[in-house]
Structures are given as C-alpha cells and as structure tokens.
Amino acid sequence: MKNILLTTLISAGCVSAFAQSKPNKIDDYYRIITIPVPENIKMEVGGMQVLPDGRLATSTRRGEVWLIGNPYLKGDGKPSFHRFAQGLHEPLGLYYRGKDFLVSQRGEVTRLEDTDNDGVADVYDSFTRWPLSGNYHQYSYGPVAMPNGEMLVTLNLDWVGRGASQSKWRGWMLKLGQDGKLTPWATGLRSPSGFGSYKGDIFYTENQGDWVGSGRMTHLEKGDFAGNPAGLRWSKEEGSPVKLTPEDVPSTGEPLYDVAKKVPGLKPPAVWFPHTLVGISTSDFKEDVTNGAFGPFTGQMFVGDQGHSIITRVDLEKVNGVWQGTVFPFREGFMSGILRLEWGLDGSLFVGQTSRGWSATGKEEFGIQRLVWTGKMPFEMKTVRSTPDGFEITFTSPVDKKTAADQDSYKMNSFTYRYHRTYGSPIINTQEVPLKGIIVSEDGLRVRLVVDPAALRKGYIHEIKTEGVKSPDGNNLLHTTAYYTLNEIAGGQAANASQFTTTVKAPAADHSAHTMPATGETAANTAASAKRVTEMPASWTNGPDQVITIGTVPGLKFDISEIQVKAGSKIKVVFNNNDDMLHNLVITKPGTVTAVGEAGLNLGLKGTELNYVPRTNDVLFHTNIVEPEKSESIYFVAPKQPGTYQYVCTFPGHYTLMQGKLKVVK
Ligand SMILES: [Cu+2]
Helix, strand or coil: CHHHHHHHHHHCCCHHHHHCCCCCCHHHCEEEEECCCCCCCCCCEEEEEECCCCCEEEEECCCCEEEEECCCCCCCCCCEEEEEECCCCCCCCEEECCCCEEEECCCEEEEEECCCCCCCCCEEEEEEECCCCCCCCCCEEEEEECCCCCEEEEECCEECCCEECCCCCCCEEEEECCCCCEEEEEECCCCCCEEEEECCEEEEEECCEECECCEEEEECCCCCECCCHHHHHHCCCCCCCCCCCHHHCCCCCCCHHHHHHHCCCECCCCEEECCCCCCCCEEEEEECCCCCCCCCCCCCEEEEECCCCEEEEEEEEEECCEEEEEEEEEECCCCCCEEEEEECCCCCEEEEEECCCCCCCCCCCEEEEEEEECCCCCCCEEEEEEECCEEEEEECCCCCHHHHCCHHHCEEEEEEECCCCCECCCEEEEEECCEEEEEECCCCCEEEEEECHHHCCCCEEEEEECCCCECCCCCECCCCEEEEEECCCCCCCCCCHHHCCEECCCHHHHHHHHCCCHHHHHHHHHHHHHHCCCCCCCCCCCCCCEEEEEEEECCCEECCCEEEEECCCEEEEEEECCCCCCECCEEECCCCHHHHHHHHHCCHHHCCCCCCCCCCCCEEEECCCECCCCEEEEEEECCCCCEEEEEECCCCCCCCCCEEEEEEEC
16 A cells, blocks of 8 residues: 555656556665664664764664664674663754764754763763754754865754744854854755755755745855745844845745846755655755665765655756756655665665654654665666756666657656745646657667757756656666756757657647646636635525534644534534644545545646645545645535545645544434
8 A cells, every 4th residue: 555655656647657567666676674673762863874883873853872783684683772872852963973973952062972981971062052942843953074074053943833043043054163163154944954065065955834835955055045034034143154134035926046036145956856746855865975886876866755755866967057957756665754864884775764753654653774776777767967958868778769769758847836935835837848859879878858948947847757768678767757957058069850869740739738738727626616615605694504623733633533514514614724734624525535635646746736636526625725824714515415424635645644534414
C-alpha cells in the first residue's frame, strides 16, 4: 500500500507509463537498510555525523547525543549504542572536531568534551549563545563546517500565525568562528534546516510558508536576502551585511524572480522543489563526493524531505554566473521524516529521521537508515542542462533511439509561484512549452529538446516529462520527470533544423488540446462549485439545522474524528485551520475516501488550481485549501441515504491520516 502510494506520488500522475513497463524497481539499484534501535531509545535524529573511526554520532530531539558502533551492521550484524551526553534542549545539529563536539541547543552552541576518557561528556561549555523568545518554532541548526574551517548556524523564525523574528538574528544564517564569534551572513530565511557548502558556495533549503510559495534551495552570498522579511527587523544592527528593511519588500503576488529585479539584494532560488510534486518540506542536503561509490551522480546533491520521507536529487549548473538546475525524484519509502543526511565511510548514505511530533509519509516516529547503491546502473536522466533554445538531457546509459526521437515521448510545461505574505502559493502562469525538434546523439546518451526560445521563461520552473523514452531492452526510466529552474538561458550555438533527428509536426494546435486544457478545467471548476456553497442558501429561512465546527491539530489530524447528522438536514460546517500548514475538508461517499485521496495526489500541476479536490462523483462537498489560522464555512444538505460517510483532507500526503467519519442517521 505504502509503496503504491509513494510510487504514484513520485511519478506525479504518470502511473499508466509505469504500468506498461517491464519491472524496473528502484530497489534493484538503491536499497534501504534499517539500523535497529533498541526499544528504550528515542532516536529522533536532529544532528548526525560520521566519525573518523566509523562510528555514527547523533543528537536527538530528546536532548541526547549517541555514539553508534558498527552502523554498517558488519560481523554479527548488531550495532552498539552508547550515550555520550544528555539533558540538551532540542539539539538539531552536531559537529565533531576531533577532541570535542559542538552541538546546537535552542539558545546556544554547546561544547561537549570527554576529558577523563570514560566515553561520556563531562564538559558542557557554552561556546556561543543568542537570545530566545520561548516560541516553540525557534529551532536552531548547526554548526555545519565549511571546507575552509568556518562554521555556519541558522536560526528558525518564530511562528505566531505567520513567521516572526521575536529575538535577535532569528531568520538569519550566521558564520561561527573557531573562537565562538557570530557574524551575520544573510537573512530572509524561514525554516532553514538544511545548509552547507556545495562546490565552495553556501546553499540552504527552505520550506513552504509565508512568503515562500514552495520549497526551494538558495545560494546565499554575504548580505543576501532570501525572501521572508521577518529577519530584516535586525538589518540595521551592528554587523549586519544586509541593507534592506521590511518596508522595502512588496507583497504583490508577482513571481519572486520578477520582484528581485526591482528589489536589489532579494535572491531568487537556484532551484524550486514544486510543492507536493517533489516533496513538501526540504531538509538536509549533501554533495555526492563518493567518486562513484554511490552510483553515477558524483558532484550532484541529494536532498532530504521531512514530510514525504523521500530523497530527491539536484543537479546544479552555473549559467552566466548564476546557480540553477534540476530537481529529480530519487528514492522514496523511508521510515520516518528525513532531517539529516551523512556519507558513510563506504560511500553509502546515512539517513537520520524524525516525525518531530508532526507526521510524515513514513509512519515511524523516528529511525536511522542507510541507503546503499547495489552497483547496478539505474536508467535515469542524469543531467538536464540549459541551451539557447531548450534543454539537453544526458542519460546514465544509452536510450532506445526510436522512442527517444518520438515527439510523443516528451511533454514540457513551465510555471511558477507567487511571492507574497500569504502562506504558500498556487502554481501560477502554467504554459505548455511546445517542442520544435529533437536531436538524439549518436551514442544515445544525450537528447536535445529544441523549442522556440520565446517559449523559455526566466524565473520559471520547466517541467520536463520523458515518459515515452525507453532503454534498448525496453525498460522505462526509473523516474520520468525533471524540474528545471531557469534563472538564466545558456549561450552557445542554437540548433539548426537540419540537425534534427525529429522535426515536430503540428506543435501548438495538437498539443494544447490535451496538455493543459484551461477551458475544460474552468468549466469543471464551476460545476464543482455546487459542492462548495460558502453563503447560506436564501431558502434556509430558519438557518441551518446543525452547525458543526471542525478544526485541525498538528500531526495531520482533525480535532474530531466522528460527527453525526440527520439525513436530509441542513448543515453548516465551519472548518478552522489551526495548524501551521495547508489543509482542506472534503466529504466523500461511503467507502471512497482512499480513492479520493489518491486522486487528489495525482492531480499534478492542476492540483493547486483545483484545491487538490479531484473531480469525481465520490466527492459530495468540500472546502477550498485553507491557510493556517484561516477558516472557511460550507453549507449543504446531508445525504438522504443513511450510512457512514467520511471526511478527509486531500492535500497530497495527508489523506491516510487526516480522516473522520460522518454518520448520517434517520
Ligand atoms: Cu491536510
């Protein structure tokens, strides 16, 4: 069940392509190995590092530091667990310096040392500290070491129904010297749990929220402002390299890339992780420095996702001095929410996990797993690169030239998000990117997709689907979607039509009919609105017969699990979203809740526009997506047929947990 769900999620609606393929399972290439944790240890991983002697050190949300022996499960296959420190306040980062550890606590970085060599820390020194407001959302991350010996910490914003910086340097990345001195580096951060260096530059990952339309990864140079203005409150403080003030940042709803043209210092992301299409909450990332021990992706990045329990793959390139590139789905099916990634000494990847009291697709409360390459070459898109007139895809092994030259093997769209104070953003400005020509290389390793340069849009995510491309022995690609964030268009030689392997026939007319059918969709939305009546019908002169209030609570739950109504009675449902993420409320026919939830998952690019409510007769009534701290009321007449109906949140990834029963009685 879980595997089916996740495969569907990753392929984002291309299930049929998978169904026709020969069996080609990710397990054959990348295997997940679970490290067994004794029952009495709550290993909610917040920080993780591999020690030079092969042991794995972790810090946990419960305030402990553990040293795990034999994490590779050699010999008798049993790991050992040794508690090195305890009593810390939610340490979400850990760094081993040879003779001591630095760990983040909420309010400081603490130095831990074992001076009497009994294997337990006896020194707990305050290395550096910062003020706290007491807000639950003031997570503190790091230190993360840079190749030049410098260290970085980041401080999460408070959550007060929106992001806020209630104490100094919240929303900032700071450099941390070996002397404990903190130097502000950049701000605009909201929830920066993943950061570090990539090819010498500093990057961090961000989660959807207010001012953040979708997950993203941003290159942070000194003085950059990454988008959430709460931290700008401190930009006038001594030592701040940031010049912007909160008043400089307009909430217009234009794409961030366009606003950045008018607001110097605002930094567009290097890549977007389209929300629900490739994860919902990006976390740690690691550059592949394994020289091939982890497969064919050396030099690329692997990125964790907390909410969807997946790892994605990011391939960056620098075009005109600006970082940009592609997000690919990579591996799903981890046991809990992924927070930390670390390379093992053998080039495998340790995956530190915690649900953190929220919830994740992987249902366990916590876990440590190791992802191992089996040595078999996965058939994947390896890179996607910008060209003056489109994109060039490189594959990990040669393609079948016939399917690779077939125009129906590909589909391209571009879209973006709003930059505004609101929580999240729908997908906006979706446009098809029609193909003009295809050039398949002689060796079958590269395919150039040529489009009209006017169809390329800077600042937009270009979704590239390659569902029809097969290997010479008839296998499909393991993953058939790439999301390329196009900040700059590469220079070089435009393709000449004489080079085309395939010249695409009748591009616009034929394709637009079955790709993003704006007109058909709109009609369907109007029809669906009968299921969402937000004003009390005029005929209800005595008001509703029953008013039901349903709220949300953290951990993907409604605050009531069962409601009872009389058949045919007039009902008002008040849906209050008290949680800090997006939810809806969808009432379904008996026995259809799973099908409706899965259909919501499979809406792909259309999802946000439809509020993740699939157009099916199984949906009786629904709200739209409701932002945190907002409310929506709907009015309907309860079904005449008694029975157990259900209500569910169809926001992708929520439906397996967010369900309740609507009992209709006579
Ligand atoms: Cu939900």
